[in-house]
Amino acid sequence: MLSTLPTAHAPRIARVAAPPTFAARSGAQQLRATLLASPRTIAPKWLYDARGCVLYEAITELPEYHLPRVERAILGRHQPEMLRLLPHGAELIDIGSGDGLKARRWLDAGIVCRYIGVDIAEDWLSEALRRGQARYPQVQFDGVVTDLNWGLQLPLAREGNRPRIFWYPGSSIGNFEPVAATALLAQMRALMQPGDALVLAVDGPVEPARMVRAYDDAAGVTAAFNLNVLNVVNRELGADFDPAGFRHRAVFNADASRIEMHLVATRAQSVDLGAGRTLSLTAGEHIVTEHSYKHSAERALRLLRDAGFNGVQRFDIEGEAYGVYVAGIDHAKP
Template sequence: MTTSLTVRDTLPDDHFARQLHEDVRTGLTADPKTLPPKWFYDARGSELFTRITRLPEYYPTRAERQILRAHAPDIAAQTRARTLVELGSGSSEKTRTLLDALIAGGTLRHYAPVDVSRAAVTDAAESLMADYPSLEVTATVADFDTELPFPDAPGPRLVAFLGSTIGNFDPAQRTAFLGRLAAALTPADAVLIGADLVKSPATLVRAYDDAQGVTAEFNKNLLRVLNRELGADFDPGAFDHQAVWNESAERVEMYLRARYGHTITLPALDLKVTFALGETLRTELSTKFRRPRLGTELSRSGLNPTHWWTDPQNRFTLVLARPTEPSARPKRLD
């Protein structure tokens, strides 16, 4: 059997322009100002993030890979998945460990990466084809923030949502996403979620404010994206990178802080935005979890956690969960 690749694109041609315009207008006219982190990832941003994952301060990627190497055979045995769906697949590098374990277990037939970037999802899928000649690959271009268009593929399915991306949602977004995910699964399916754990604030802040300044460059790259796509006149040198630990929300927050008061023009939006001295633009939040909190959030969203794995230093967790019957889901208290 020869590997075959199918690419499905669910996004309208104007999706990115329309979404960018909406996010920027809403975020830069809010008080306080915010922008979603997905706009970091143009080609330059993706390159910078790859460099971040290799920095000594940035432990999450290494910790997650350590867990996968140690426990992928157990994950394969627990799920017996015939299809592996990966949300936000990117380069699919870590996924190879899961693919190898599921193939060794004799169950995997189909790999279905889902990513908002057509180039990323097709490049990753094509790179896998030579190494996995028996695999059917269906790549889907979709924005899983708003939809989960899983391909028509044999079950049971394992949906992998790795890289602690779950922490980039605020609580309301996370609840909505997990609810959509639970509703998209059949009783035979499972989901594997990567989540970063609460630890020393100093360790956490260093992971988002490295000594080499790569994360600062990554943060400021967002401004270059806005300049290119919207004709804006941001000066990255007019902002300082800042990473802070929000103790009450148990999350790291990344900001760009204005070094002086100035006004930005965004011609594509017919918009002018003023920054006061010291005013911040929040560009990312990264929630860190404790097992009870994450377990409760999953349960309330209709997902029953069945297995937890951590690295030896207890920095990161992979949790396997299955959908519960709607009648068995606990009622929300908020």
């Protein structure tokens, strides 16, 4: 069926502008404010500059970072059943698409006519679209550059009223606080029509030591990924963080069921944050850079239900808490 389609045009990239509530403060102002607030935080989106993207790709290959391996095993085992649930001839919306490689599973299955990558990292997205378009010339590759914290917007209209598959792998949903995760899923649902589907991967809690190792590997790749964010902040704010004055820490917060990545000051220090602001840190004080919520099956199903999905199917493999959920909608509104 795909071979009858005309050859696709060059990838188009649409850029979403910050909505008024966010535009009032620039990204730099927001970043400075969260560093000076309590607790001190750097939003995880800042982790993905060019070096961060390369380091993230290396993380996915680490023996300790079991998430991609378990996800692959689940999809490998259950893909035939999933393909029966998913629309064919679809537009695949790859949320937080990164290198886009995980989407190849659906492209190779021949169910995708158009791929739309959605990511904040424009250079990474452009490269992924270029590579994808060269590999799958019969599929249309397009992209949307946006910050998902602004709410999900898709400025690229459906072509030919094709069904859409929202593909959100990697348990990236766990990087959002539960209320924001529900809101993001609800936005996806609001953009869906009957016949569309969501495929969502969600990591669950396993033995704490295993989870901590996954975010604090022996080779120090995750540490380098985390510390690199200070270089991003230096560029964005004209700040003078010295990464050598910090160490990476991953901890499991059992009450919240999340892994927290911290940057811990190894000595007392004053950091110039630009715009006349200074951050004073005592030795041992930390900055939070990422939360990765680990949602049990029950909690993940609740997130989906609260976002208005029903008829959800969960796919997993024995002995692992990771789940891949396929959800459709019957009605346009919850």
